[in-house]
Amino acid sequence: MKTERSAELFAQAQRSIPGGVNSPVRACRSVGCDPLFVASAAGCRLVDVDGNTFIDFVGSWGPMILGHAHPEVVAAICEAAAAGTSFGAPCALEVALAERVRSAMPSLEKLRFVNSGTEATMSAVRLARGYTGRRMVIKFDGCYHGHADSFLVKAGSGLITLGIPGSPGVPGDIVKNTLSIPYNDVEVLEQTLRDEKLDIACVIVEPVAGNMGVVIPDPAFLRTLRRLTAELGIVLIFDEVITGFRLAAGGAQERFGIEADMTCLGKIIGGGLPVGAYGGKREIMDMIAPEGPVYQAGTLSGNPLAMAAGLAMLDVVGRPGFYEELEEKSAWFGEELEQIIARSPVPVVVNRIGSMMTCFFSEGPVTDFTSAMRADTERYGQHYRQMLAQGIWLAPSQFEAAFISSAHQRNDLEKALTMTEASFKKLMV
Numbered sequence: 001m002k003t004e005r006s007a008e009l010f011a012q013a014q015r016s017i018p019g020g021v022n023s024p025v026r027a028c029r030s031v032g033c034d035p036l037f038v039a040s041a042a043g044c045r046l047v048d049v050d051g052n053t054f055i056d057f058v059g060s061w062g063p064m065i066l067g068h069a070h071p072e073v074v075a076a077i078c079e080a081a082a083a084g085t086s087f088g089a090p091c092a093l094e095v096a097l098a099e100r101v102r103s104a105m106p107s108l109e110k111l112r113f114v115n116s117g118t119e120a121t122m123s124a125v126r127l128a129r130g131y132t133g134r135r136m137v138i139k140f141d142g143c144y145h146g147h148a149d150s151f152l153v154k155a156g157s158g159l160i161t162l163g164i165p166g167s168p169g170v171p172g173d174i175v176k177n178t179l180s181i182p183y184n185d186v187e188v189l190e191q192t193l194r195d196e197k198l199d200i201a202c203v204i205v206e207p208v209a210g211n212m213g214v215v216i217p218d219p220a221f222l223r224t225l226r227r228l229t230a231e232l233g234i235v236l237i238f239d240e241v242i243t244g245f246r247l248a249a250g251g252a253q254e255r256f257g258i259e260a261d262m263t264c265l266g267k268i269i270g271g272g273l274p275v276g277a278y279g280g281k282r283e284i285m286d287m288i289a290p291e292g293p294v295y296q297a298g299t300l301s302g303n304p305l306a307m308a309a310g311l312a313m314l315d316v317v318g319r320p321g322f323y324e325e326l327e328e329k330s331a332w333f334g335e336e337l338e339q340i341i342a343r344s345p346v347p348v349v350v351n352r353i354g355s356m357m358t359c360f361f362s363e364g365p366v367t368d369f370t371s372a373m374r375a376d377t378e379r380y381g382q383h384y385r386q387m388l389a390q391g392i393w394l395a396p397s398q399f400e401a402a403f404i405s406s407a408h409q410r411n412d413l414e415k416a417l418t419m420t421e422a423s424f425k426k427l428m429v
């Protein structure tokens with residue numbers, strides 16, 4: 001595989017940008033590679049600057065549920081751009097997208113748009129604190145909620161990949177207001193939430209974890225979480241930045257039949273442009289300025305290009321049969337993968353729900369942060385490099401999800417399966 005042009009760009013990038021990248025995991029260090037620079041993408045394929053083509057299973061880390069450059073999304077962006085790229089005043093597209101999201105996720109009685117998932121979770125927690133007048137945030141080990149100060153405690157995503165528990169630059173005074181407890185552990189959950197001294201404002205959770213690799217919630221865990229937070233007046237925040245419009249139009253809430261008090265969205269709702277949103281019960285959302293005293297604002301929030309892209313994407317996923325078809329394709333892929341795993345010379349387990357999944361290089365089962373951390377990351381690195389060389393683009397970390405989009409055709413998935421089996425056989429035992 002030719003990589004000269006990527007290598008040149010990477011060398012140049014490192015002179016201007018820390019690590020040569022604008023988000024750490026992209027540097028591919030944990031898989032022992034240098035990053036490839038992407039020139040273009042269409043459908044389920046990426047083309048790098050050296051002309052290599054890859055079948056993409058990262059999907060820009062979640063948003064590209066329709067694949068890349070979907071014609072309806074591109075057309076919507078172009079049309080919006082021609083009418084002006086930012087107004088700093090309300091526009092009709094914001095209202096349309098808000099209504100679209102609400103009709104898919106009824107627990108969001110009101111919502112506000114921001115520019116990233118990080119902004120959504122950060123604002124949701126501020127609001128939950130303002131609403132309850134309490135202090136503590138409960139999160140779960142290995143869950144990632146963006147890079148705001150309060151969440152950099154035993155966080156997933158790039159922090160696991162880089163092997164760091166938190167981050168310098170986050171004052172202890174802030175971190176002491178966040179408590180991280182094990183995912184899927186009902187006993188610790190009950191004990192913690194019932195501790196009145198903790199002064200708990202909210203619990204924030206990925207209802208399906210995607211940032212320590214995919215970890216499926218025990219239904220009893222989510223039910224207990226809902227029951228206890230309701231009983232104790234704690235705001236339950238579902239971080240559905242990945243799962244919203246991924247697992248169903250109504251996200252994990254629809255899938256598991258549980259409604260959160262507040263929900264954070266991102267990724268898919270922006271159609272590939274930078275968008276986040278947070279929303280929930282009317283009485284909570286009405287605490288936000290200008291209705292209420294809790295402050296949150298944004299120069300580019302509700303940006304017309306981003307709203308148009310999101311609307312176009314939600315239009316397509318809202319058509320009859322969209323999720324059924326994606327589920328069927330993903331289930332078939334998952335079953336084939338299970339058979340390949342059964343023949344694998346090295347231990348692998350797959351966690352899959354809908355079109356998101358992770359193969360962990362371990363004996364499994366993987367149900368929480370501790371069990372996820374038992375995965376063999378060296379082996380993942382070797383698998384990653386072998387797959388890349390065969391034209392399969394995976395996340396450059398063991399602790400991320402692989403996504404299937406509506407643009408993946410049967411023959412793309414078959415190729416990926418063949419390459420997976422060949423790669424497993426070449427792994428050092």
Ligand SMILES: *Cc1c(COP(=O)(O)O)cnc(C)c1O
Nearest residue numbers: 116117118144145146239241242
């Ligand atoms: C990606 C992600 C975020 C952060 O979103 P950004 O747009 O990267 O700031 C928050 N929560 C979850 C669950 C995510 O997967």
